[in-house]
Amino acid sequence: MAQTFDVVVVGAGPAGYIAAIRCAQLGMKTACIEGWKNPKGAGALGGTCLNVGCIPSKALLESSENYERVTHKFDAHGISISGAKMDVAKMVARKDGIVSKMTQGIEYLFKKNKITWLKGWGKLASRDAAWKLEVTSDAGAETVEAKYVIIATGSKARHLPDVPVDNKVVCDNIGALEFTEVPERLGVIGAGVIGLELGSVWRRLGSKVTILEALPGFLAAADEQVSKAAWKVFTQGQGLDIQLSCKIGKITTGKKGVSVEYTAADGSAKKLDCDKLVVSIGRIPCSDGLGAENVGLKLDARGFVEVDDHCRSNLPNLFAIGDVVRGPMLAHKGEEEGVMVAELIAGQKPHIDYNTIPWVIYTSPEIAWVGKNEQQLKAAGIPYRIGQFPFAANGRALGQDEPDGFVKMLAHEKTDEILGVHIINTHASELIAEAVVAMEFRASSEDIARIVHAHPSLSEVMHEAALAVDKRALNM
Ligand code: FAD
Numbered sequence: 001m002a003q004t005f006d007v008v009v010v011g012a013g014p015a016g017y018i019a020a021i022r023c024a025q026l027g028m029k030t031a032c033i034e035g036w037k038n039p040k041g042a043g044a045l046g047g048t049c050l051n052v053g054c055i056p057s058k059a060l061l062e063s064s065e066n067y068e069r070v071t072h073k074f075d076a077h078g079i080s081i082s083g084a085k086m087d088v089a090k091m092v093a094r095k096d097g098i099v100s101k102m103t104q105g106i107e108y109l110f111k112k113n114k115i116t117w118l119k120g121w122g123k124l125a126s127r128d129a130a131w132k133l134e135v136t137s138d139a140g141a142e143t144v145e146a147k148y149v150i151i152a153t154g155s156k157a158r159h160l161p162d163v164p165v166d167n168k169v170v171c172d173n174i175g176a177l178e179f180t181e182v183p184e185r186l187g188v189i190g191a192g193v194i195g196l197e198l199g200s201v202w203r204r205l206g207s208k209v210t211i212l213e214a215l216p217g218f219l220a221a222a223d224e225q226v227s228k229a230a231w232k233v234f235t236q237g238q239g240l241d242i243q244l245s246c247k248i249g250k251i252t253t254g255k256k257g258v259s260v261e262y263t264a265a266d267g268s269a270k271k272l273d274c275d276k277l278v279v280s281i282g283r284i285p286c287s288d289g290l291g292a293e294n295v296g297l298k299l300d301a302r303g304f305v306e307v308d309d310h311c312r313s314n315l316p317n318l319f320a321i322g323d324v325v326r327g328p329m330l331a332h333k334g335e336e337e338g339v340m341v342a343e344l345i346a347g348q349k350p351h352i353d354y355n356t357i358p359w360v361i362y363t364s365p366e367i368a369w370v371g372k373n374e375q376q377l378k379a380a381g382i383p384y385r386i387g388q389f390p391f392a393a394n395g396r397a398l399g400q401d402e403p404d405g406f407v408k409m410l411a412h413e414k415t416d417e418i419l420g421v422h423i424i425n426t427h428a429s430e431l432i433a434e435a436v437v438a439m440e441f442r443a444s445s446e447d448i449a450r451i452v453h454a455h456p457s458l459s460e461v462m463h464e465a466a467l468a469v470d471k472r473a474l475n476m
């Protein structure tokens, strides 16, 4: 007899495991299929985010930032340290420890919520009265049945055609988190989020980093003023060599590393020799091998599962969430979709405002935003006012020796409703939360301007930016 469930979730990344937990909380008999194995060969929950994405990359960011503080920043505080050394193996082991704590945490949550973990790879087989899924593992194949199915199979790194990734010399995100020593020369293809975050990690630890980007613009998704400020800090302040408008040609891997031939912005033929190469040119949905063709599940031309605003697919009782569907590839976006779908199945009426999903790029300084940027408002013909305030005029930021950046608030010219907030600063990831709450409550800039913010704190910069919308910033 096949095991039967109310809900089977395929994939246990942040979208899938959160969906499973919420389904179980709502009283549904829930299973989650996941075949990921950690480097020791044991099954692991948590998907890209916990194993080879958000969590390990942020662990390395912290280590490399500490190293940079010790070697470059402590001196200004009167602290002198000589002989500071970086033990890369220890740094990577610390990161691995955090990953295993977090992934085991999900196992604990599955047990606590009585969620069945079906270890293996899931495939849609057929549907009559119920959905039938095939689960394949080293132990063989079994069929399970479910009233509802939630696809949460995530994404994987996009590779360049004809450039094999061995994750030793030519790496995607997986190999780039596992270097055993600091490469002297690191090449990166793609100046997107991963290229900038991981490029910064290895630069701080001493690599000479060159990033080759295809587009003529830098960080096009961010507010232009933020991208410009970031460009200045990264290239002039920190020495990241970022080259735009590059056309990548032949890539050769040899004993001495990698050689990348490319055409530069001015049309000249160039060559980049490096010890390691990170290819970070975006991610593609994991929808192959899912059995979409067996059941008539609609995918778009790029392989994303087609869904509506509530993550419903073209088939009854089948939903898809997270990186495998449209929208930003962000862990918290997938998590909220997981909650929404579980609540829909339970007969509730949840909804996600995709406009208030925050974005964070964990460079140093960090970049964070929510809502619309100035280019988007201009293009849509929406009238707006701008309030901007620099961290350089904030006592706490100076005390922390982190004066770079600003908060920029955009509010509707007539109604004063906050339409977007853009931050570049070391603690932008934390500060953006206030703006998200404000926008969810459809606050005006005046609402933030009238709220008491603790002194001295970085949050005062948000307060002053709100005051600045009405041209009444107090400390400038
Ligand atoms: P995934 O996390 O990709 O999980 C999908 C799971 O499904 C995997 O475990 C996979 O094994 C499983 N699966 C696939 N096919 C099957 C199948 N047929 N059967 C069973 N299981 C299957 N986002 C942020 O918001 N903040 C960050 O700081 C951040 N940092 C990142 C850093 C890096 C280096 C990378 C690569 C990504 C980062 N992201 C970040 C993006 C984030 O990791 C993804 O948006 C998120 O993991 C998507 O969640 P998901 O559950 O949709 O998919």
Ligand code: NAI
Pocket (backbone or CB within 6 Å): 189, 190, 191, 192, 193, 194, 195, 197, 212, 213, 214, 215, 246, 248, 280, 281, 282, 283, 328, 329, 330, 359, 360, 361, 362
């Ligand atoms: P990305 O989409 O952020 O950036 C890819 C970059 O590569 C783009 O600038 C693109 O123009 C460039 N590119 C594409 N093809 C190229 C080519 N042939 N030659 C040179 N450049 C090329 O993708 P990335 O950095 O791989 O990250 C994937 C996704 O993972 C992100 O979009 C994001 O959703 C998620 N992520 C989120 C993080 C966060 O929230 N802090 C951190 C890391 C990843």
